Amino acid sequence: MTVTATVEPLVKARNVHKAFGDVEVLKGIDMDVAPGEVVVILGPSGSGKSTFLRCINHLESIDQGSIMVDGEQIGYELRKERLVKLGGYAIARQRRKIGMVFQQFNLYPHMTALQNVIEAPIGVHGESRQAATDNAMKLLDRVGLASKVHNYPRQLSGGQQQRVAIARALAIRPKLMLFDEPTSALDPELVGEVLSTMRDLADQGLTMIVVTHEIGFAREAADRVVFMDGGNIVEQGPPEQVIGNPQHARTRAFLSRFI
């Protein structure tokens, strides 16, 4: 998929700054993500990848700049030409179209796989239990867990838990999916099953921003690879360019560790 000027970006981040105390973690990030695009963010530890992802659904507030998702400014609202901070309920409403998958899965341990998946559709999106359950069964089947719907998270392997977490995020029919190192907490032999699930989603045209250290996934599934270092975007472009022929010394140094 190529980004054309005529398509309005689904995500529009401009000059995003974020500091924790005195430490500036994001130093002016600009990023557009077109509908259906798969963006993989690479970068060394501490470069601000997770922080940027969390800013997109306002789990962190930003200090400067703006982030628009699907035409709405995240965390703020224009009232009579003045930008006003949104309250908790309005922010919750904005998050409804953004799905998120976490490094540590973060499944609700007191709910079965099925209950995990139907929780937000019923409680946040007002779907009927029947409709939510039907959809959840389809999604769990799609991630290969039809036989595990009544298991609790602790009775599942890491890879299975992460696939439930992906089904849970898909259940809210998100316009945008955020993945923060979805395979980093997994044993090497379980990484494959999660990545292949994610590649299916990419093939089906879901808009995804993926933070990962899986260079192979970036090479095969990404439309665009973004390399971040020290709170800045150092380099970006199609995978064959950024991974295959990196221009920047820091990108080369980072990638050399994976070859």
Add this chain to the structure above:
Amino acid sequence: MSALRDGTASPSGAADRTDLRDVAKAHRPFPLGRLILWAVAILIAADFVWIVAGNENFGWPVVAKYFFDPTVLQGLTVTLGLTVVAMTIGIVLGLLLAIARLSQDGLANTVAGLFIWFFRGTPLLVQLIFWYNLSTLFPELSITIPFGPKLVGWDTNSVISPMTAAIVGLALNEAAYMAEIIRGGLLSVDKGQAETAEAFGMTRVRALWRVIIPQAMRSIVPPTGNQLISMIKATSLVSVIAMADLLYSVQSIYNRTFEVVPMLLVAVIWYLLITSVLNVGQSYIERYYSRGDRRSAPRAARDAATEAPATEAPMGPSPTNVPQEAAR
């Protein structure tokens, strides 16, 4: 063992077949020591029961006679009613206080902190007497705009009966303790859970109700059971403000009949019966809230876990030719 002693342990040696026996066929040694301990313990217990039951001073016929006496049963009702009402209010108020204590809001935080500080820091007996005698301090209760005009008012004595004084006193004291128990429980839940609920667009209240509190219950229930049992006994303090609870009612009987020990035994047995029922209830509640544990796996889940992994591979390319291989 013998192989080790000989220093000739060889993994493929013929000795293995004789030394390594399948544990499935293992025999249990006869638990002689344990059986003797049990026998001694049962003997001592039986002897103790015999001595107590045979002791005339305990007045068992009197115990039996008064066990279902209407006065006693009425006192029992008061004790149970007070416990349930005060505990319920205490838990609800304690939850609100705990949430206030954990909130970012400075005002809510301070108010809750002061409440807990005061009601935990003063004796319950004093608090009860204070509520009972509220009318001497404030002859009239009214809702007013601070420093402004009065909206409605009531005569304090018409509002604060011994019953309301007892409920308010016990409930507010309980709330202060429950607040700390619930706060500890809420803090014990992984931060990632609240964040996940938030990321999925849940409001704070919904996240608390559906995600945080059910997980916090595991550490809230056991100390709450303690509190409930303490509360049952704490209700006996209300006899000082002329509430006829269980203890007060047996006292009123032995003041007439002078059968102090048998009447106290009536109360003791009732207290023990109530706490036994509560213990059973508590263990059911604890089991319910530990349902996500691996230990308490449902039968179906355990069966499913033994299935061949091939049946649950994700669709799409098989995991063997996944891109990560290229990166390694």
